[in-house]
Amino acid sequence: DVRVIEYDRQKKSANRNVYIGNIEDAKEIICTYYDTPTKSFGPYVFFDREAQKRQTLIYLLSSSLLLVFLGFFFTLLYMNQVKNPFDFTSGWTWLAMAGFGGFFYLLSQYTKGKASKKTFIRNTSSILALLMLLKKNNQEKRAFAFIDEGCYGNRGLKELGRLASKNCRIVLLDSIGSNAPLYAIGQGFSEMKLSQNAIQLKEVKQRVNYVISASEQLTKGQPTLLLTKKELEQKQLNQENFKKIIALFE
Template identity: 25%
Template sequence: MEILKDLVLRYCVIFGKRFSSKEKIAFLRVISKELSQLGYIVDAKLAKLKLATRRYENYYNAYIGDLNKAELIICTYYDTAINCFNLQKNYAFTPQFNKLNYFISIAPIVFLFIISLILNYFVFLPNISTQGFFSFSGISSIISTVLLFFVVFKFKSGIPNQKNFVCNSSSIITIINLINQLDKKDKKKIAFVLYDGGNSGQYGLKMLESYSSQMKDKKFIFIDSIGNGNDLIYLKPEGSSLQIEGKTIYTGKMETQLPNYIMITSGNIDKEGKIVINNAHSSKDNYLSNEIIEKHTQSLHDVCRSLTTRYANNNQK
């Protein structure tokens, strides 16, 4: 349990916000060192996506282990989202970015912009016309305008959420906790991917799809906000032949070209067949149960055994 407390401190608090390129790189450096001590080689890849505004956005994927030799690849996104102030419901395994979330996130900046216009038009400018530009009102107008442009430039992509314990640090911690429990033979059969862009267009997932021609022949497990509740939920797309003994698997899908995958999260399924991530992308996402993570780690370990040939061969004997 002490190991889990250290992981929560490291990846929920110290490196809990992974929004900017600088924050993502710092996170990947730390987790690479930790995983190398656990017997895994981490290969970080950079891709540049050209946006409509003619600027480039950097995306960073971390490939843990030998993906080409692995039978099973466990994946989750590691980037964090903009703050929606708990005004929007967010669901597991769905693209997290939409225009409404963005406008909710920048609403405080719009409010500041309106306040600045009101102050300048009704307070500062009338005083400047009578007292001159080098007056208290003139200096205040300059300072407020400069600060406003600084805030707009800093948060033009939205205000990043500071607390991301369940969504999606819980999945990262579960992966590290699982790696701690794998033996050498399991580590040869199981690889991991921490992909970027889970909250902004799933571009990191597209990078994974194009990693090599062998990817479509692999088995995948995608996990999302696994610390969301006490009970695990299993989903797979229609036509998938993957089975987990003793588990009910619901129908679900992701925006991916990979054919053989199972999705795992926790919580409750609503009437529309969706799983709400409680308090996602808000300051209320600030608690993670060590007991739930330990429980779900063991369940994920059992799933890994059922999907690898070593376990299947033992059952046949």
């Protein structure tokens, strides 16, 4: 039973969650997000939307300013090379037109937010893990969901929570394919399975539970879960983490 549910529909676009199984009657839903993160500076800090927005904004501003500077430099260079800027018989004029066209295209892309191409860890790895769990699933009361708007918001997750029953346990996988350790955040996990698979538990009472791979560092004296740029840009998936995820939900 596969359903694609649209929400926040607008004239030219709509957000979509993909549900597999009976979401309304499920006792447990395992999910992950499938949208693509935009480029940003710094590490990926889990559960800190403000830090993510700030790092993305800094990247957009610095990239836009660099493009504006290059555009200004290109304009000065062009003006110094030609006597008549509107001479369409000159190759410089056509080169300048192509350059300005490319400049404004790039500027529009960066101001809207440029999608990251390095999504192997975040969040292709979790999508693959969810597909593996789906293939091995033998529990009738378990459902699965691929949610939209998971990179910088919770709208897709809230839409899933709206359809699920109040007693349903929701678990979200995030970036589980990195070489960093696995963490289970929330409640209802088997302590025996966590111990057997060397998954660290951070017990928190909340509606949505999480399983992530992350490095723990101190930020302003507080423990913070994050993935560094090096960890995010891994070119190989951590197969051990996949095995542990499968074992955790068996």
